Amino acid sequence: MSNILLTIDTSTIEWSRAQFALTAIYHWLFVPLTLGLAVIMGIMETCYYRTKDTFWKDAAKFWQKLFGINFAMGVATGIILEFEFGTNWSNYSWLVGDIFGAPLAIEGIVAFFMESTFVAVMFFGWKKVSAGFHLASTWLTGLGATISAWWILVANAWMQYPVGCEFNPDTMRNEMVSFAEVALSPFAIDKFCHTVISAWIIGAVFTVAVSCWYLLKGREKKLALESIKIGAIVGLVASVGAALTGHHSAFRVAEVQPMKLAAMEALYNGGTDQSLTAIALVNPFAQPDYENEAEAPLKIAVPYALSILATNDPHGYVPGINDILNGYTKPDGTVELSADEKIERGKKAIEALAAYRQAKYGSSDGDASVVAYHLEVLKENMPYFGYGYIRDKSELVPFVPVNFYAFRIMVGVGCLLILFFMVVLFFVYKKDITAAPKWLYWSALAMIPLAYIASESGWLVAEFGRQPWTIQDMLPTWASVSNLHSSSVMLTFFIFLILFTTMLAVEINILVKQIKKGPEHENN
């Protein structure tokens, strides 16, 4: 039965990647606002519950309305993402479904039902349930969204750092051996903290910016003032938190995905005492000549900072792209094999697997010692299994410009946001934010696209940086994909592009109209 099938068209892989990236990028336009606004409106409704002041109820309902408009798009894009694992990455779904499916199922059972049940109570239950039940529903909606983020990020973290599993040559797939290692992987914890906190920043920026727009127009001053107070405090705490968790994330990346870190830094040749590049001239449209260039031109760097980021030691060793491709010795003396050696061992693993299967299940009615021998060879080389599908070591280098610039945009805007929230809070508590200079209001509005660009850039680093791997060191994209004709995937890509873009335009227009309309006042 084997090898009767067509070879996969490379454009199928590219279109499948493009479709998944499109869906994920759109999904991440809506989800962070959902997570962020959930905190803001939860705080406001709590204020209403404690004070019984209808101002807080109006404020909470206003932000809930904006939350609802955005929520629907998050749901719509989310369902596509989940099913695309099967439709476009079917080989992946079989090979790691035993591990990867579990967090997705738990997400559905634990998080989605909580979210979808209580969001209805939150919207339609104001006059139907008690104030306490309603408040609980509002927080449970946000909690459901956050738990959902936990499980999907556990799944994503596992792809970046596969733990708690073993390959089973009899079933021809990876199988889970430790749920705790998967669910509580340090990579997942860092990823969750960094991602959710960054989502709170989006919610905070949105709240502050909308409020500043009201101040710019001289409307809704009380709503704007109170919203800015809550938004800016949440935003500042979250921005500082994102910086700290970002450092942790970078540390983990250095440990388990050194190539990603090297691409983020355009670090061609590593070493000890590495400086962190503030900026350098990396051609944004082409892969740099990392084999022959010593470093990116016009580099301005912060001394020792990369070593600190990657190893918590100013003199720590950080490998560059060429080190990783050619092999290097770690400070603890362990030798990291060259890419060619890994590819060789990966091919040995695949050959051993084929031989094992033939010996055990083929017509030769296998000799137990032969079966055991092939199994032993497979186990020895299994850590490099995915490398067996690599045709050339250059495939192991992710596209450096995207990683390099996206990382800098994320960090740069992140720093700007800390400054922004500090300035806003200065005006709130030391001056009068309702009479602040107009540039502050305009800068708040400018922060919305900047914060989104930073947030999406974070994902670009995470996902471009791990290429070519769907699962780090285990499975490249071309061994993960469904065997579809590229025209089918191209067609669905454009359908999604048109659909999502149209709906995004509708959503933005509705949000703008709703903001212009402003909150409804119960007393009126």
Added chain:
Amino acid sequence: MSYEFLQQYWWFLVSLLGALLVFLLFVQGANSLVGSLGGDAEGRRLVINSTGRKWELTFTTLVTFGGAFFASFPLFYSTSFGGAYWLWMLILFTFVLQAVSYEFQNKLGNLLGVKTFQTFLVINGILGPLLLGGAVATFFEGSNFIVAKDNLTGIQPVISQWANASHGLDALLNPWVLVFGFAVFSLARTLGILYVMNNVADENIRSRASVRLVGTTIVFLLLFVAYLVHLLLKDGYAYDPATGVISIEPYKYLHNFLEMWYLLALLLIGVVLVLYGIIRTIVSKTYIGGIWPTGIGTVLTVLALLLCAGWNNTAYYPSTADLQSSLTIANSCSSEFTLCTMAYVSLLIPFVLAYIIIAWRKIDRKKLGREEIATDEAY
């Protein structure tokens, strides 16, 4: 818990989710009739707001159904979704349209107009149940795929393939798939009518619903009975639990019902409840609770059918291209460790059902009327 028990248990859970999903398709069923049930613009809005308080449960159940399949039977997830690409994509497109339409349809600045979004709801209301029903029918009718795990070590490592270029649309050429698909669609409409009659306090809508209930029920019963007879008489796909070899067995599904008498009982109780809810609603002028017996009956009936498809050494996803590629709960399931871990997680399901019921009762304590739409939060 033995591995065999866990396989059966997870097939039960996936079947239960599938059965609940079919019940919750009342949202789609009612939406497909929004024009004729609602009458005028205000009436249409009332119907949409009635289903709008539940649509996320249907949506979530669909997503969880997919997630549970992924976790427990990943080979099905990989083979069906990756193979029947167009069938699943069409289903997803319609659900995407639905997800945004509730929130956007009546909002100022929605660019496309209220009618466009209501049309999206109708499209989802028709195609959602029809295509989902068609997809489920392939559990009995078979699909055109090949599974070759040894491909992983070959030049082309993808293990599951669709054996023709239609990528799932070929299923719609099978008349029995269409019969089952339209049966599910008619059932969704019947459930939708019963739900609206129960949930909306509006005499005009209730009387229009009452009129349409008869015709919809007749169509449903004709299609359902036709498919049930076909199912009981058709050959099925059996496997030998010792060797895993799959073979064609005449009257396999009839044998399953006879050998698993409790499934037959479940099916009969389900059908009786479905009929009871419908007939009492038609006969009585005042009875509006038909959604409950008919809904519970639907869950029991679909559960019995899905269990019949996978239990008793039956291949639940038969391959018409290569018999031995057919999927069974034994050859397509996750490892014992994963099934066991997920079995512990499944203990949360009663808790989840409990809070859904509490929230549902609180929201539906007062029937939805025109006044609430005009003065309270509404789509």
